[in-house]
Amino acid sequence: xxxxxxxxxxxxxxxxxxxxxxxxxxxxxxxxxxxxxxxxxxxxxxxxxxxxxxxxxxxxxxxxxxxxxxxxxxxxxxxxxxxxxxxxxxxxxxxxxxxxxxxxxxxxxxxxxxxxxxxxxxxxxxxxxxxxxxxxxxxxxxxxxxxxxxx
Numbered sequence: 001x002x003x004x005x006x007x008x009x010x011x012x013x014x015x016x017x018x019x020x021x022x023x024x025x026x027x028x029x030x031x032x033x034x035x036x037x038x039x040x041x042x043x044x045x046x047x048x049x050x051x052x053x054x055x056x057x058x059x060x061x062x063x064x065x066x067x068x069x070x071x072x073x074x075x076x077x078x079x080x081x082x083x084x085x086x087x088x089x090x091x092x093x094x095x096x097x098x099x100x101x102x103x104x105x106x107x108x109x110x111x112x113x114x115x116x117x118x119x120x121x122x123x124x125x126x127x128x129x130x131x132x133x134x135x136x137x138x139x140x141x142x143x144x145x146x147x148x149x150x151x
Contacts, residue, residue: 027056030137032125036061037100039125043139049089050114051076051121053139055107057128062102066129069108070095073127073134076118086112086121097130117141
């Protein structure tokens, strides 16, 4: 732990607004800024139950910012072109709003169960921070993971 603290003193561990990197590691996926949050989202390989989205987020402000992964609006478009609202796989009801300290970062991956393949998935990133005007990011189909299962 001491070495981590010392290295932070030399390279700076606080998130630098708009950099989409933290401790020399870049954020993968499409990027957006919503209020105090810099957000990157990528569609990962689908699980047998449905699409998977990886979220990386950073607070660009000095005060805490709210992140609510349960409130994110996710819409899948099936092969017939029909939009389907998707909700995250959360069997233990662990998703709830949390405060991310100023200049801090975090990441989470969530699966979104679907009855059919979803060639396209769109995410309203503004809903992550409970901001009014929708800001949509859309992702094409990803490969399905054959043996992957959630507990």
